[in-house]
Amino acid sequence: MDHDFLFDVWHLFVRALKKTIRTPIVIISALALPVLFLVLFTQIFTQFGNLPGFPAGGYVQFAVAGVIVMNPLMDSGGAGEAVVDDINSGFLSKVLVTPANRTAIVLGRLLHDMVMVLLPVSITLALAYALGATVITGAPGILLILFTAAFFGLAMSGLAMAIGVRTKSSQAVAGLDLVIAFPLMFVSTALVPYGFLPHWAQAFSNVNPFSYVVNAVRVLMSTGFVWSTILAAYAVIAVFAAVTIGATLYQFRSVER
Amino acid sequence: MVKAVETRDLVKRYEDVEAIKGITLEIEEGGIFGFLGPNGAGKSTTIKVLTTLLRKTSGSVTIEGYDIDKDAREIRKVIGVQSQETILDGDLTGRENLTLQGHLQRLHGNALKKRVDELLTLVELSDVADKRAAHYSGGMKKRLDLASTLVHKPRVLFLDEPTSGLDPQSRVAIWEHLETLNRDEGVTIFLTTQQMEEADRLCHRLSIIDHGEIVVSGSPVELKHQLGGDTITLSLANGDSDGAKDRSKRIVSGVQGVTKVLDIETGLAAYAKNASALVPDIVRLFDENGIRLTSISVASASLDDVFLQHTGRRIRSEELSKVDTWKRHV
Numbered sequence: 057m058d059h060d061f062l063f064d065v066w067h068l069f070v071r072a073l074k075k076t077i078r079t080p081i082v083i084i085s086a087l088a089l090p091v092l093f094l095v096l097f098t099q100i101f102t103q104f105g106n107l108p109g110f111p112a113g114g115y116v117q118f119a120v121a122g123v124i125v126m127n128p129l130m131d132s133g134g135a136g137e138a139v140v141d142d143i144n145s146g147f148l149s150k151v152l153v154t155p156a157n158r159t160a161i162v163l164g165r166l167l168h169d170m171v172m173v174l175l176p177v178s179i180t181l182a183l184a185y186a187l188g189a190t191v192i193t194g195a196p197g198i199l200l201i202l203f204t205a206a207f208f209g210l211a212m213s214g215l216a217m218a219i220g221v222r223t224k225s226s227q228a229v230a231g232l233d234l235v236i237a238f239p240l241m242f243v244s245t246a247l248v249p250y251g252f253l254p255h256w257a258q259a260f261s262n263v264n265p266f267s268y269v270v271n272a273v274r275v276l277m278s279t280g281f282v283w284s285t286i287l288a289a290y291a292v293i294a295v296f297a298a299v300t301i302g303a304t305l306y307q308f309r310s311v312e313r
Numbered sequence: 314m315v316k317a318v319e320t321r322d323l324v325k326r327y328e329d330v331e332a333i334k335g336i337t338l339e340i341e342e343g344g345i346f347g348f349l350g351p352n353g354a355g356k357s358t359t360i361k362v363l364t365t366l367l368r369k370t371s372g373s374v375t376i377e378g379y380d381i382d383k384d385a386r387e388i389r390k391v392i393g394v395q396s397q398e399t400i401l402d403g404d405l406t407g408r409e410n411l412t413l414q415g416h417l418q419r420l421h422g423n424a425l426k427k428r429v430d431e432l433l434t435l436v437e438l439s440d441v442a443d444k445r446a447a448h449y450s451g452g453m454k455k456r457l458d459l460a461s462t463l464v465h466k467p468r469v470l471f472l473d474e475p476t477s478g479l480d481p482q483s484r485v486a487i488w489e490h491l492e493t494l495n496r497d498e499g500v501t502i503f504l505t506t507q508q509m510e511e512a513d514r515l516c517h518r519l520s521i522i523d524h525g526e527i528v529v530s531g532s533p534v535e536l537k538h539q540l541g542g543d544t545i546t547l548s549l550a551n552g553d554s555d556g557a558k559d560r561s562k563r564i565v566s567g568v569q570g571v572t573k574v575l576d577i578e579t580g581l582a583a584y585a586k587n588a589s590a591l592v593p594d595i596v597r598l599f600d601e602n603g604i605r606l607t608s609i610s611v612a613s614a615s616l617d618d619v620f621l622q623h624t625g626r627r628i629r630s631e632e633l634s635k636v637d638t639w640k641r642h643v
Contacts, residue, residue, distance in 0.1 A: 060419055067416040075404040078445075146400040152366050152459075154417040155389045 064156045068164025069171075072138065076172060083175065086131050090180040094123045097247060098187060106158055113189075113278055120184040121274035122246030124201065125266065127176040128169075128209035135169050136216030136229035139304075143224050146298050152308070160215065162304050169213035170206040177205045189277070197276045204276075204289065208269045211293050214300030221307040240266040245274075268292040315378040317342045317469050317501035318363060319517035323372035324476075325358050332358040334525040335372065340503060340518075342377075348505040349616060351626075353461050355525040356505035357397060360473045363503070364394045377468055388431040390418070393467035397474045399454045403447030406483070407438050407457050410446055411464055418465035425464075432460040437489065452483030459490065470494070472504040476511060487513060509616040521620055533616060540614045540622060541572035543588035545595070548580040550605035557604050564598050575621060582621065584614065 076082055098116045105115035109197045142148040151161055181191070181198065193199050215236070220229045244267040245253075253261060261267045272289035275282040318340040325333040326628040333355045339345045342487070348356045361367040363374060365385045374381040376388045401410050411432055414424040433439045441449065448456060455476075462470060476484040492515065494500045506512050512519050514532050520530040529536065547565070549557055558576065565574050565583045570591055573584045585591055588611045599606055621627055 063421075064417065065420065067413060071402065071405065071413055074409070074488060075402070079405050146396055146398050149366055149396065150394070150400045150414075153366060153389055153392070154334060154414070155386050155395045155419065156417040 058157075059157075061157045061160050061214060065164045065167060066157075068151075068161060069167045072168035073171070074164050075138075076134075076168065082134065083172070086127075086172070087174050087179055089130055090123055090176045091183060094120070094180060094183055094187070095233035097123065101247065104248070104252075107252075109249070111249060111278070116184060116187045117189045117278060118249070119188045119247055120180065120276070121270050121277055122244075123184075123240075124177050124180050124205055124273050125208060125246065125270045126241060128173045128178065128205055128212050129241060129266065130238075131173055131176065132169065132209065132212035132216040133230055133233045134172075134216070135165055135213035136220035136233065137226045138165060139217050139220040140224055140229060142224045143221070158305055158308055159301075161308075162214070162301055165217065166210050166213050166301070171210045173206055173209040174202055177202060191277050192279065193276050193281060197281070200281075200286070201273050201276050204269060204272055204286075207293050209291065209298075211265070211297035211300060213298050214304065218300045218303040218307065221304050222255055240264055244270060246270045265292045265296050315342065316340060317344075318503060319373075319375045320363070321373045323359070323362065323374060324370045325355075325362055325367065326370040332525055333362070335527075336522075336527055338520070338527075340501065342501050343495075343499050344486065345491070345502040345504070345515050347512045347519035347585065348503070348522050349507070349509075349512045349516075349519050349620070350505070350522035351507060354522045356522060357473050358525075360394075360396075360471050360503070360505060364392060364471050365389060366394075390465070391468045393462035393465070393470045395458055395462045395470075395472045395475060397477060399451075399458045401446045401449075401454055401458055401461070403445060405446060406443050407433065407446055407449070407528075408442040410457060411461050414461045415464040420465060427466060428466075432463055432552060436460045437486075452479055452486070455479060455487065456490070463494070465498065466498070469501045469503060472502065474505055474507065476506075477510070484511075491515060494584070512616055519616075521616075521623060523620075523624045529619065536616065536619045537614045540584045540618055542584055542586040542614060544612050544614050544618050545571075545581070545583040545585060545588050545591065546577070546580070546608075546610050546612070547595070548607045548609075550607045552579075560602065561599070561604055562639040563604060564604075565595060568594055568598070573622070577621065577626070577627070580643075582618065584618070 057306070097119050101119065103113045104110060105118065111118055139148070181201070194201070216229055216233055219232050223229065244258045244264045245261055246266065250258060250261065268289040269292070272286045275285045316339055318338060320336055320338045323333055323336040324331065336359060348359065350356050358367065362369045363376065364383060365388055369381070377391050379387045381388060402413070405413065408429060411429045412425065415429060420428065430439070433442045435470045436459060438453060438457055438460070441453065446454065449457065459475070476487050479487065488511070491502060495502055504515065516533060518530065518532050535597050547561065552558055553606060558581070561581055562574050565571055565581060568591055570585045570587060575582045592609060592611060595604070596609065617627060
């Protein structure tokens with residue numbers, strides 16, 4: 057790959073990382089969320105695990121995958137808000153008048169999101185272990201789970217960024233993010249097995265990228281290296297990421313107000 | 314010799330507004346060129362088009378010989394751009410801001426470190442270099458912003474109102490930096506301004522721009538010279554009642570030595586070589602004709618007078634709005 061390109065990605069990644077580290081409240085809220093979700097969901101829905109037809113292993117073992125994949129979904133807004141800030145402060149224009157590669161400008165920030173999401177995902181995994189969940193595929197499986205969550209983060213943060221560049225409004229990013237995140241999260245296999253979903257929800261779940269990613273993490277947690285499920289998730293994420301990043305780049309043309 | 318900036322019939326149209334209406338420019342390397350004009354004249358839009366931020370609607374642009382349609386990336390390597398708003402990353406320190414700009418210009422290692430130190434010294438920010446830029450004062454931010462456009466030693470520097478909103482002391486400091494850069498490093502500077510004083514002091518050549526068009530071009534001295542000397546400003550006590558303005562105009566035009574008379578909001582502006590010597594005569598003539606004056610003053614012609622002559626308006630934004638109101642009444 058082009059040396060200059062990697063150079064640009066790296067330095068814009070480092071910039072994004074410094075900004076986040078210097079505003080630690082962002083990290084703290086990102087860490088609190090999975091703890092909250094995991095404890096709340098597993099407490100409230102724990103009786104589900106005893107229903108006939110529920111996968112073996114109990115509710116915690118089942119729901120961990122859902123909560124893991126919620127992290128990249130819930131944390132994606134940051135990328136959108138950051139690009140809105142950069143547009144409104146003029147910083148993006150300042151970068152655009154340098155020879156910096158346009159794709160690298162987007163990927164620098166998204167790489168930051170991929171790395172940052174590993175923190176809450178790791179916390180989720182550790183807490184789930186404390187609550188009795190296990191990862192059947194062991195250390196390689198855990199690595200693959202981390203990678204899957206980060207890869208999904210690339211696509212979701214890319215979506216937030218595309219919305220940010222399009223609307224130039226933080227409120228729009230936060231609002232749309234929720235409107236998009238909730239159906240993806242709840243009309244999926246994240247918290248309920250596929251067979252428990254009503255028919256319309258099953259139909260939606262079939263095309264819901266979130267379900268594909270949750271299923272991949274879930275097989276790594278409970279079944280094994282089921283490559284058909286894992287690769288299906290990667291294919292879905294790749295398409296999703298390509299579309300959102302492409303949309304962002306396309307809109308860079310109209311960054312100027 | 315290659316031109317620093319060359320445009321031909323440059324047009325930028327937003328949906329229904331033509332912000333630039335066919336600008337043709339040739340700027341030699343090594344000079345300081347100014348775009349003088351009021352708010353909304355098209356100055357910023359021109360800079361944005363020239364610096365690859367906005368797409369032009371039609372016409373051609375070359376910067377340092379590179380065509381903007383084909384070689385935008387090459388252009389970005391040889392230009393430095395400072396926008397009207399001060400743009401910095403407040404979460405980063407002064408040093409980090411400069412280093413990041415250097416990285417994006419593909420500089421690295423010791424060479425970059427040295428360059429950043431050099432610039433911090435130049436803009437007198439060495440002792441606060443490792444503090445976050447958000448904590449800097451307005452003047453310091455502006456200086457850091459300027460330094461950040463210089464990291465890669467650009468050959469052409471575009472500055473959009475480089476001293477707007479600064480106190481007089483910071484303004485002079487920026488002017489001195491720009492003069493040094495131009496003189497010692499041969500950087501071509503293209504700046505926009507609304508301030509006569511700035512244009513007068515810095516620019517070797519300038520174009521006055523109004524409503525998206527170049528009204529007149531030349532060196533500040535040439536432009537002022539064309540007016541034919543000093544300005545006599547007359548304020549009429551009773552405004553334009555009883556056609557006082559027209560009568561006054563005829564009186565002043567008749568005075569020997571007066572080359573030009575223009576309407577201004579409060580009265581008239583007249584131009585003449587030895588203006589002070591004409592004042593007694595003018596006062597006497599007004600007395601004889603029964604037109605009361607509230608004041609009469611003499612000043613050497615300024616760029617503001619040049620602007621007035623070519624557009625019929627003063628450039629200063631606060632006066633501009635008054636003139637517009639007055640025009641509507643007429």
